[in-house]
Amino acid sequence: MDEIVGSIPAETHPEDAAYRAGVVDLLGILAYGGLTAFQRLADDAATAPTLADQVMTSSMAVVQFRNFEAVRDHLWTFDVDVLDAMEPFHRAFDDYHERAQPKIWLETLVSAYVGDGFAADFYREIAAYVDANTRALVDEVLTTDRQTDYIVGRVRQAIADEPAVGGRLALWGRRLVGEALTQAQRVASERSALTGLISGTVNRSGMDLAMIGRMLTRLVENHALRMDRLGLAS
Amino acid sequence: MDEIVGSIPAETHPEDAAYRAGVVDLLGILAYGGLTAFQRLADDAATAPTLADQVMTSSMAVVQFRNFEAVRDHLWTFDVDVLDAMEPFHRAFDDYHERAQPKIWLETLVSAYVGDGFAADFYREIAAYVDANTRALVDEVLTTDRQTDYIVGRVRQAIADEPAVGGRLALWGRRLVGEALTQAQRVASERSALTGLISGTVNRSGMDLAMIGRMLTRLVENHALRMDRLGLAS
Numbered sequence: 001m002d003e004i005v006g007s008i009p010a011e012t013h014p015e016d017a018a019y020r021a022g023v024v025d026l027l028g029i030l031a032y033g034g035l036t037a038f039q040r041l042a043d044d045a046a047t048a049p050t051l052a053d054q055v056m057t058s059s060m061a062v063v064q065f066r067n068f069e070a071v072r073d074h075l076w077t078f079d080v081d082v083l084d085a086m087e088p089f090h091r092a093f094d095d096y097h098e099r100a101q102p103k104i105w106l107e108t109l110v111s112a113y114v115g116d117g118f119a120a121d122f123y124r125e126i127a128a129y130v131d132a133n134t135r136a137l138v139d140e141v142l143t144t145d146r147q148t149d150y151i152v153g154r155v156r157q158a159i160a161d162e163p164a165v166g167g168r169l170a171l172w173g174r175r176l177v178g179e180a181l182t183q184a185q186r187v188a189s190e191r192s193a194l195t196g197l198i199s200g201t202v203n204r205s206g207m208d209l210a211m212i213g214r215m216l217t218r219l220v221e222n223h224a225l226r227m228d229r230l231g232l233a234s
Numbered sequence: 235m236d237e238i239v240g241s242i243p244a245e246t247h248p249e250d251a252a253y254r255a256g257v258v259d260l261l262g263i264l265a266y267g268g269l270t271a272f273q274r275l276a277d278d279a280a281t282a283p284t285l286a287d288q289v290m291t292s293s294m295a296v297v298q299f300r301n302f303e304a305v306r307d308h309l310w311t312f313d314v315d316v317l318d319a320m321e322p323f324h325r326a327f328d329d330y331h332e333r334a335q336p337k338i339w340l341e342t343l344v345s346a347y348v349g350d351g352f353a354a355d356f357y358r359e360i361a362a363y364v365d366a367n368t369r370a371l372v373d374e375v376l377t378t379d380r381q382t383d384y385i386v387g388r389v390r391q392a393i394a395d396e397p398a399v400g401g402r403l404a405l406w407g408r409r410l411v412g413e414a415l416t417q418a419q420r421v422a423s424e425r426s427a428l429t430g431l432i433s434g435t436v437n438r439s440g441m442d443l444a445m446i447g448r449m450l451t452r453l454v455e456n457h458a459l460r461m462d463r464l465g466l467a468s
Binding site for chain 1: 288
């Protein structure tokens with residue numbers, strides 16, 4: 001039992017200021033991630049090939065905005081304004097969206113599934129080290145199952161119709177993860193409270209190097225699974 | 235009592251095909267109106283002067299998409315696909331949004347309050363002649379009270395900061411109603427089932443010319459009230 005308590009010690013040190021700052025960072029990232037994903041998906045909805053696709057893309061955008069709202073409300077329980085919590089992450093997300101701006105609507109779908117899926121896996125890994133309420137919120141916000149069938153069906157159909165598009169989208173999926181890792185690295189170098197959630201502090205245990213290695217392996221494997229599900233080479 | 239039943243006779247003739255077509259038209263208008271308002275507001279959210287304004291504009295967009303979804307679900311109870319119901323109204327709404335495309339973000343706010351408010355009043359007048367379930371849905375979808383305080387405060391502040399903007403926005407508000415009436419007239423000339431809801435049929439009583447005159451007076455008065463609340467000359 002000691003090991004289990006030891007591996008999720010956040011609840012035992014709720015007053016820990018560094019822990020609190022790390023959680024607020026995680027929530028700020030989720031909030032700004034949701035808000036910018038909303039804007040990207042809503043913009044791209046206008047370029048969907050059919051009105052039915054526009055509706056589906058718009059509904060994916062709306063889910064992202066609902067996530068933003070849920071995180072905003074949760075941040076209030078920490079007495080933190082969502083605008084303040086998001087501020088440190090503007091540059092990383094704005095740069096990501098600028099550098100990974102879909103040129104065609106199918107790239108939007110791949111971004112929503114592969115790019116957001118990779119980010120979601122990473123957030124879930126971090127959330128293993130936060131309090132139960134925050135963890136429940138993170139899990140809820142990151143559930144995107146309803147969209148998966150639609151996206152997989154649409155991308156596979158597009159590749160069946162025009163095989164060349166598969167190569168383009170595979171390249172796109174790999175690029176997304178590259179851009180995401182670049183921004184994640186920037187954030188990690190600037191926000192020690194956030195990395196402290198993962199690596200642990202004097203009071204809280206976290207991941208050692210071997211655990212971080214296994215985490216990266218999981219992230220890469222899940223990414224390959226998603227690419228495979230879309231029919232894309234990873 | 236006879237008069238009251240006589241004025242809302244829709245329930246007594248649910249099988250009336252013309253009535254049904256009129257209701258489906260009304261719902262198609264509401265659905266496509268919500269979907270296009272979502273797209274316009276989401277697009278314009280990106281141009282908001284502050285992140286807080288962007289969030290508010292995005293949340294107004296999301297309310298419009300929720301309205302679209304509510305109408306879509308209600309249309310299923312009539313065995314009608316929302317995509318089919320919206321189709322006859324693409325041109326009118328697309329033309330409206332093209333001709334009344336906000337150049338600055340404040341015009342977006344005026345559109346959302348004055349333009350959509352005018353349309354909402356009109357839909358409510360029509361909804362007086364439909365069945366109770368549809369009427370309840372229309373009332374629910376057209377409730378925009380939560381946004382009003384924000385929009386009124388933001389527009390009045392902008393005029394206080396820069397009085398010249400008041401003249402520009404007043405012109406914009408008048409133009410919106412002009413464009414809306416142009417499109418309404420086009421729709422009325424093409425969709426007899428819809429106008430039949432208002433004018434009545436052999437089986438159902440509707441508005442006579444004097445009632446239509448009073449309705450137009452109400453619409454104009456409410457429009458003037460909204461302009462006045464924003465501090466704009468109507």
